[in-house]
Amino acid sequence: MMNLTQLVLASHNAGKLKELQAMLGNAVQLRSIGEFSQVEPEETGLSFVENAILKARNAARISGLPALADDSGLAVDYLGGAPGIYSARYADGKGDAANNAKLLEALKDVPDSERGAQFVCVLALVRHADDPLPILCEGLWHGRILHAASGEHGFGYDPLFWVPERNVSSAELSPADKNQISHRARAMDLLRQRLSLK
Ligand SMILES: O=P(O)(O)OP(=O)(O)OP(=O)(O)OC[C@H]1O[C@@H](n2cnc3c(O)ncnc32)[C@H](O)[C@@H]1O
Numbered sequence: 001m002m003n004l005t006q007l008v009l010a011s012h013n014a015g016k017l018k019e020l021q022a023m024l025g026n027a028v029q030l031r032s033i034g035e036f037s038q039v040e041p042e043e044t045g046l047s048f049v050e051n052a053i054l055k056a057r058n059a060a061r062i063s064g065l066p067a068l069a070d071d072s073g074l075a076v077d078y079l080g081g082a083p084g085i086y087s088a089r090y091a092d093g094k095g096d097a098a099n100n101a102k103l104l105e106a107l108k109d110v111p112d113s114e115r116g117a118q119f120v121c122v123l124a125l126v127r128h129a130d131d132p133l134p135i136l137c138e139g140l141w142h143g144r145i146l147h148a149a150s151g152e153h154g155f156g157y158d159p160l161f162w163v164p165e166r167n168v169s170s171a172e173l174s175p176a177d178k179n180q181i182s183h184r185a186r187a188m189d190l191l192r193q194r195l196s197l198k
């Protein structure tokens, strides 16, 4: 279908690169878009799908290579699905710690029964910048927002995300365990099937 030995990952997030490369194993080598450009495209879409496609096209254009993008985020039930596609910018670009602090504040005094949340991941793969048929795969991971951060692994909102099937936070899972069950793992399973990898 395409030369997958040279796939560029359209992400400036080191945590994503690590997880996606671990999931792909030796089948495909991901090159970071950071090798080609430090400029991050503006994520102007209204959906995870639109932003994933936008990032993939931008990376393919800059690198001249097929590109994989990951647009992801945390949708909190009590907040009507926020921060959602704005998860990275929730605290106005001040970073993971500020995002987490803002989320805890927004859910202050909200009982466990109303703290449900989903991690969402959309992967978009384009063969070239103007590809008329991007491959799209999505994954959801259901959990609950904790009252305080816990755990050192992962990145982003992981310390606040309670994983009911394991009784730990997502940041308390080993990287290998997270990569078996996360939203990103589910999306990647679908992508592997679509590409006939495995
Ligand atoms: O757009 P790129 O360059 O890929 O990097 P980014 O970090 O800006 O990525 P997004 O725009 O997709 O925003 C994703 C947000 O959701 C968070 N997030 C996504 N997946 C996560 C995960 O597995 N664990 C914790 N937080 C996650 C992440 O920390 C960001 O705040």
Ligand SMILES: [Mg+2]
Residues within 6 Å of the ligand: 043, 088
């Ligand atoms: Mg982003």
